[in-house]
Amino acid sequence: MNENDQKLASAGGPVEATVFYIFSALLFPVTLTGYVIWISKGILMGNTSGVSRTAQGPLFARWLQHNLGTRRDEPANRLMMVLPGVPPLGLRLVAGPLLLAHRVSGYVPKAFRYPFEGDIPMQYEASARQTFFDIVVDRYLADIAQLVILGAGFDTRAFRLPKDTSVRSFEVDAPKTQAIKCAMLGKAGIDSAGVTFVAADFEKEDWLIRLVDAGFDTGKPTLFLWEGVIMYLDREAVEATLRKIAGTAKGSVVAFDYFTTEPLESQTLYWRYARATTKAAGEPLKFGVDSTPPSRERLAELLRSCSLSLGEQRTLGQETKRKRAWGGFATAIVK
Template structure:
């Protein structure tokens, strides 16, 4: 009953504040359309937005996501605050967390909740294998923040492999947000043209040491033949 009451109060407050959210999204869309193309897919922002929301709902600690989202190209500070503030405020007043952002995700996963739900799976994989690996490689890293959530004293070497334009923007934004990326090795590679594994090795990756590869939310945007070629590697 208490959970039901919290949910009712949460959605009631969200409805009252809906005009504020809509204004924020309108500002965001206008800014996005007016901004100069950065070469980065807007779909890369969706998982980061999900992690930002989880952090602000208090269900998943991710200071890097919290600091990175506001400084991304095409994300206006005012629009972001207006879009998200009512939902975060409703949570803080009622204590209710929408199912989409609960951690771990509960039940059947609808398409609109995929970016949030899959975080659970990949975080669990990192937690499970971290004690046994020396290297963490994130393929198609986008704005993934997992390397910046690892314990400060971890001996694991992190590598991010991604398209050159996306990676250049991310590195600039990490610096702008004041996020320490010195323990991460960035490997720019076009997966459909370059030998990304060779580039990874040139950057210091050791195939003879224990490694965990993460490949999140990338395959749906690639040709099947390219995905198969990756898996054969």
């Protein structure tokens, strides 16, 4: 994204942090009321809206970053306000105290800093990965002809590309989620004319055939973004997707985040809760890269088996005799 769209807000020091958390504590009843309203609407709606619940979290993180002034994203700002299952009152009550505490103190919570720096706690992965994927887009944009966002959810990167770019953008996602997104883009007044939408179920359909039918050229260098998706697919779908990418033009790149098998097997309270909540949302955790140290090598082996080469990679979590990494960010290259 261009520099005019981004602004790194000062995180603030100990005094600013103290003021921020005092205000947040005083306004906690307001925040709690907002969560009750939000969750209640979600329960009442069930899954009838067709909206992926796990796609709402990253959009909310980008919406907060926009309103905190750390990462400008006007499409995300507009889309969040019209999304089914997100009550405007609940959203304002949840976010209002945080935004007010920020304005009073100047402090930005670590989860919403941009660019995100330092170690990434498990609970910050969804917001911290924004930095990784934005850097990848900036690095490869000048050298690609096509951008494909796999499992796009409510991603808004395709709508933030420079107006003069010649890159053709595609979004691939489940039919229900994509249909809702397209409808909401129109309602929010977001121009989506430059994006080609391709509906496909990764576990049931050949998304590449549908992509080609929509105008994708397998002979042109492409950047694939696969954010927040792999962990919700079965191994067969993950490997099939990687092999399809490996069959595209030489020099194409796929950027993705992943879990190891640790989140799927760990009996710690955090991961047990994470598995329970994603299962309750109808999107259980299914896939993880072998966590046997070094997990980077296990990832490289997986990619090689799918005819791809590991590019850059960052391991998330410590790897020791007693601890295993829980995830990572990576790129893979078509040779």
